[in-house]
Amino acid sequence: MSYNKILDNDIKTIKRELIKLVEVTKSQYANTFESLKAQNFELAKEVVENDLKINDMQNTFTKMALWKIAKQQMVAGDLRLAVGGxxxxxxxxxxxxxxxxxxxxxxxxxxxxxxxxYISKMFDLVNKMLNIVSTLIENYDNDQHQKVLKVEEQLSLEFSTLSNTLALRNFEAKNQVESKKIITIVRQLKNLERAGESLISIEETLQFIRTGKFEELPETIINNLETKK
Incomplete structure (x- = not known):
């Protein structure tokens, strides 16, 4: 088998395994949404347990990609794909x-x-971004900067609105238990907002794979909790 053929197979393997990691994550999100809506605690437990499998997949992918970089001495776009992956x-x-x-x-x-x-509103937006990124990994020449940014902006706006609503609810909390639950919900919403930031980072990395340059996308910073002077 020629060197070029081996390299092509390595690139295909990197893309295939990366897409597989995304698909498993999308499945986790689908099960999370179902467990939340249906209050299916057994399914929720499965999601928690399956997270360890994703950790293992990520570690395996990293080792595989680094080995292929060392073995094939990749350059240019192929090297960017491996490192970016x-x-x-x-x-x-x-x-x-x-x-x-x-x-x-x-x-x-x-x-x-x-x-x-509350959680579902932001969850839907993160899932939408995840679907966009999944498509981009399959075809990273397809520039979707504006689409990703638009959804991330909606996510930030939703977090701002919901966190304000929950802050007001916390003022009216009847006891410490209720207050702690409200704060924990805000944490879940913040986690979802951070997931959106991670998806922005992925799009930046895909841009690097496409062009060889890191272009930082503008952040959406919204904080309606600040007092206007």
Missing amino acids: VLISREIERIADVAKHICAFTIKYNPELIEIE
Whole structure:
């Protein structure tokens, strides 16, 4: 087999394994959404347990990509894909952690319908971003900067609105237990916002793979809790 053929197979393997990691994470998010909506605690436990598998997949992918870099002495776009793939796999693992945290919250607090709606609003947006990124990894020449940024902006706006609403609820909390639950919900929303930031980082890395340059996307910083002077 020629050197070029071996290298082509290595590149295909890197893309295939990276896509597999994304698909498993998407499955975790689908199960998390179902467990939250249906209050299916057994499914929530499965998500928490399966997170360890994603950690293992990410570690295996990193070792594989680094070995192929060393073995084939990759250059240019192929090298960027291998290095970028390692960075992307780490961000995907962090995004998967959010699903685990939400399921752990569901099991412990048995959230009410209104609380499920709060989380679901942001959850839907993260899942939308995850689907966009999944498509981009398959075809990273397809520039989706604006689409990713638009969803991330919606995510930040949603977090700002919901965190303000929950802050007001916390003022009216009847006891410490209720207050702690509200604060924990805010933490889940913050985790979802951070998942959006990880997806932005993935898009930046895909841009690096496409062009060879890191272009930092503008951050969406919204904080309506600050007092206007």
